[in-house]
Structures are given as C-alpha cells and as structure tokens.
Amino acid sequence: MSGPLREPVITLVGGPWDRQVFYGIDWEETRRAAERMGRTADEFCGWPLAYRPETPGSHRWVWSAGADWSRKP
Numbered sequence: 001m002s003g004p005l006r007e008p009v010i011t012l013v014g015g016p017w018d019r020q021v022f023y024g025i026d027w028e029e030t031r032r033a034a035e036r037m038g039r040t041a042d043e044f045c046g047w048p049l050a051y052r053p054e055t056p057g058s059h060r061w062v063w064s065a066g067a068d069w070s071r072k073p
Contacts, residue, residue: 008059012051015063024059041065 008024022030031048039046041064051061 011060013054013060013062015047015050015065017047017051018063027061 010022010024010027012018012020012022027048034046034048037045039049041047041050050064052064054060054062
C-alpha cells in the first residue's frame with residue numbers, strides 16, 4: 001500500500017484537541033507554522049506548541065498546557 005495510509009499518525013491526548021489525529025507530516029507543519037508566526041504555547045493560536053510527545057519518538061502527544069514555554073516579551 002502506498003501514499004498517506006502508510007504515513008505515521010499523531011494522536012493528541014488531553015487539552016482542547018483531545019483525540020484529534022494528524023498525519024505526522026501535517027502535525028510537523030502545524031507546529032512549524034505556529035513557531036514561524038511567533039506564537040507561544042500560552043496563546044490560543046499557539047496551541048500546537050502546548051503538546052509534547054508522551055515519550056521520545058512517541059506518536060501520542062500529551063497536553064502540557066504550555067507550562068514549559070516562556071512568554072515572549
């Protein structure tokens with residue numbers, strides 16, 4: 001089988017987007033876009049940055065509520 005069905009998927013756990021599923025490449029782009037726009041995990045538009053992998057290399061990302069992200073001045 002080829003194409004998107006073979007791509008890894010990321011499952012979000014907790015937070016406002018609990019149980020949402022993304023293709024891995026789409027999730028990476030969503031996070032990069034938030035970073036490029038200068039968003040932080042503490043902002044609504046920075047929500048992708050408030051999720052962390054459950055364990056290194058995990059396909060499950062858990063809500064961290066932005067606790068480890070500092071606000072930009």
